[in-house]
Amino acid sequence: MQRIIHLMVTSLPPASPPASVALKRLCRQVGLHATNCTAAFIDDRQQDIVHESALFLQTLHKLWESQDVNPAEVWTELLRRLEVAELLMKLNQPPHRKKRNGKVMRPWRVTTSKLP
Structure with missing residues (x-):
């Protein structure tokens, strides 16, 4: 019941x-x-x-x-993701890196290759 x-x-x-x-x-x-x-x-x-x-x-x-x-929205989202990925790559490999104790120091390291 x-x-x-x-x-x-x-x-x-x-x-x-x-x-x-x-x-x-x-x-x-x-x-x-x-x-x-x-x-x-x-x-x-x-x-x-x-x-x-x-x-x-x-x-x-x-x-x-x-x-x-709207296909434009999809392509805009894809472009945004690619730009973020490129920015992450630039942050991971800054051109002004200095060597300390014979090693290149990375101020910030990206540990993934996946797009956000």
């Missing part, structure tokens, strides 16, 4: 809207082209890397359009 009351009182989390068949197909295509691009890279197939990369970006653009994502 307590279980029934508990189930009646607690609300279920809102269900996510079902994705359309077309959206699922588009997502599969994006994944397929990304996978094919990676496989071409592993096999060192330069022409296939170019071809699959172009297909990946083209399909990704369609996915953005279907979700009302």
Whole structure:
């Protein structure tokens, strides 16, 4: 009885809207082209890397359009991340470094290569 009351009182989390068949197909295509691009890279197939990369970006653009994502916002975010990564590299390798006891001192060391 307590279980029934508990189930009646607690609300279920809102269900996510079902994705359309077309959206699922588009997502599969994006994944397929990304996978094919990676496989071409592993096999060192330069022409296939170019071809699959172009297909990946083209399909990704369609996915953005279907979700009302402005491509300029994505490219701006990517540019921001690249600029931050370049800044981190400059901070890690300042041109004014001095040697102490025969070793180059680093005032700040970046320990990751991942973009923020």
